[in-house]
Amino acid sequence: MAPSLYELPPNASVGIDGDTHVFPVNRVFCVGRNYAEHAAEMGNTVDRKAPFYFTKSPQSVIHGHPKIKYPTGTQNYHHEVEFVVFIGKTGHNITADAAMDHVFGYACGLDMTRRDLQAIAKEKRRPWDLAKDVEQSAVIGTITSKGNFGDIGPQKIELSVNDKPVQSAYLLDMIHSVPDIICDLSKYYTLKAGDVIMTGTPAGVGPVVIGDKMDARIEGLSNLVVTVEA
Ligand code: MN
Numbered sequence: 001m002a003p004s005l006y007e008l009p010p011n012a013s014v015g016i017d018g019d020t021h022v023f024p025v026n027r028v029f030c031v032g033r034n035y036a037e038h039a040a041e042m043g044n045t046v047d048r049k050a051p052f053y054f055t056k057s058p059q060s061v062i063h064g065h066p067k068i069k070y071p072t073g074t075q076n077y078h079h080e081v082e083f084v085v086f087i088g089k090t091g092h093n094i095t096a097d098a099a100m101d102h103v104f105g106y107a108c109g110l111d112m113t114r115r116d117l118q119a120i121a122k123e124k125r126r127p128w129d130l131a132k133d134v135e136q137s138a139v140i141g142t143i144t145s146k147g148n149f150g151d152i153g154p155q156k157i158e159l160s161v162n163d164k165p166v167q168s169a170y171l172l173d174m175i176h177s178v179p180d181i182i183c184d185l186s187k188y189y190t191l192k193a194g195d196v197i198m199t200g201t202p203a204g205v206g207p208v209v210i211g212d213k214m215d216a217r218i219e220g221l222s223n224l225v226v227t228v229e230a
Contacts, residue, residue: 002084003114003179007031009080011024011025011026011058011061012025012058012061012063012140013025013057013063014061014063014086014140014142014143014196015030015064015142015143016023016029016105016138016143016145017064017141017142017143017144017145017148017222018040018148019145022100023086023104023105023143023194024194025058025061025194025196026058026154026192026193026194026195026196027055027058027189027192027194027195027196028055028056028058028138028195028196028198028230029053029054029055029185029189029195029197029198029199030054030055030056030082030111030132030146030198030200031051031053031176031181031195031197031198031199031200032052032053032054032200032204033046033047033052033200034050034051034064034170034174034175034176034183034199034200034201035174035175035176035200035201035202036173036175036204037169037173037202037203037205038200038201038204038205040203041203041204041205042205046175046217048175049185050176050198051175051176051180051181051184052183052184053185054131054132055133056061056111056133056134056137056138056198057133059135060133060134060135060137060138061138061196062136062138062139062140062142063139063140063141063142064142065226066185066225066226066227067226067227067228067229068112068136068137068139068226068227068228069133069135069136069228069229069230070208070209070210070228071112071114071116071135071136071137071205073117073130074114074115074116074117074205075116076114076115076116077111077112077113077114077115077207077208077228078106078112078113078114078115078205078206078207079112079159079166079167079205079206079207079208079214080110080111080112080113080164080167080201080205080209081109081110081157081158081159081167081201081202081216082108082109082110082111082198082199082200082201083106083108083109083152083157083171083174083198083199083218084106084107084108084109084140084141084156084196084197084198084199084215085103085106085181085182085196085198085199086103086105086106086107086195086196086197087102087103087182087191087192087195087196088102088103088104088105088141088145088193088196089101089104089193090190090191090192090193091100091104091186091190091191091215092189092190092191093184093186093187093217094183094191095183096180096182096183098220099178099179099180099182099183100146100178100179101179102182102191103144103146103178103182104143104145104150104193104217105127105129105143105144105145105146105148106143106144106146106221106224107140107141107142107143107144107221107224108140108141108154108216108218108221108222109138109139109140109141109198109216109218109224110137110138110139110159110214110216110223110224110225110226111132111137111138111167111198111201112134112136112137112138112139113131113132113134113137113191113205114129114132114134115132115205115207117130117131118131118132138196139223139224139226140196141216141221141225142221142222142223144220144222147175147219148220149220149221150220151168152171152172152177153154153170153172154170154171154172154176154219155169155170155171155218155219155220155221156168156169156170156171156217156218156219157169157171157193157202157217157218157220158216158217158218159204159214159215159216159217160214160215160217161206161208161213161214162212163213163215165205165208166204166225167201167202167204167205168202168204169202169203171218173202174199174200175200176200178197178199179198181199182197185197208228208230209228210228210229210230211228212228213225213227213228214227
């Protein structure tokens with residue numbers, strides 16, 4: 001018998017440090033080119049006037065698993081360590097001054113990317129979905145509440161692969177700040193409690209292969225360790 005609609009798996013939820021509740025994921029927005037050195041390494045120029053976005057479906061989120069699958073359809077699956085923002089209060093046309101009122105908390109994340117398919121999409125002027133909206137590609141660590149994290153800025157964001165450092169920057173290196181991103185994104189969407197924003201990756205992206213262990217760290221947040229499996 002075919003499963004009924006009600007038997008489909010629920011969207012991902014993300015654990016919260018020190019809380020028995022979970023954060024149910026609504027949508028996943030991602031910011032492109034938000035660190036100058038990463039834009040440069042990809043051969044792109046930075047648009048300082050406004051961020052741009054792509055999305056991952058909520059079904060791409062994986063949380064609380066020590067392993068992620070190497071996806072089909074790529075020979076060049078890249079890591080991108082990112083600071084992830086969780087929206088806790090609905091709003092539309094949110095001002096930058098009010099933006100932080102809409103933030104619930106933060107986590108470490110990985111925006112895993114089929115880089116070969118992204119390059120083809122760019123070349124052919126096609127959308128990025130096959131490159132970015134990949135099952136198990138929005139890897140998200142445990143949430144720390146906004147109040148327990150403090151001001152965004154001086155914290156280091158880092159990724160090591162097999163204990164070798166590959167990405168390293170500071171959150172204040174972001175071109176578009178978290179309040180500016182929320183302000184801009186909310187011009188186009190009614191941001192809802194449950195929405196997730198991945199805020200872009202610093203320089204040093206590169207491929208992983210089966211067996212690689214990624215260790216993502218942002219000062220003040222739970223670290224995120226996952227191994228790539230076949
Ligand atoms: Mn990214």
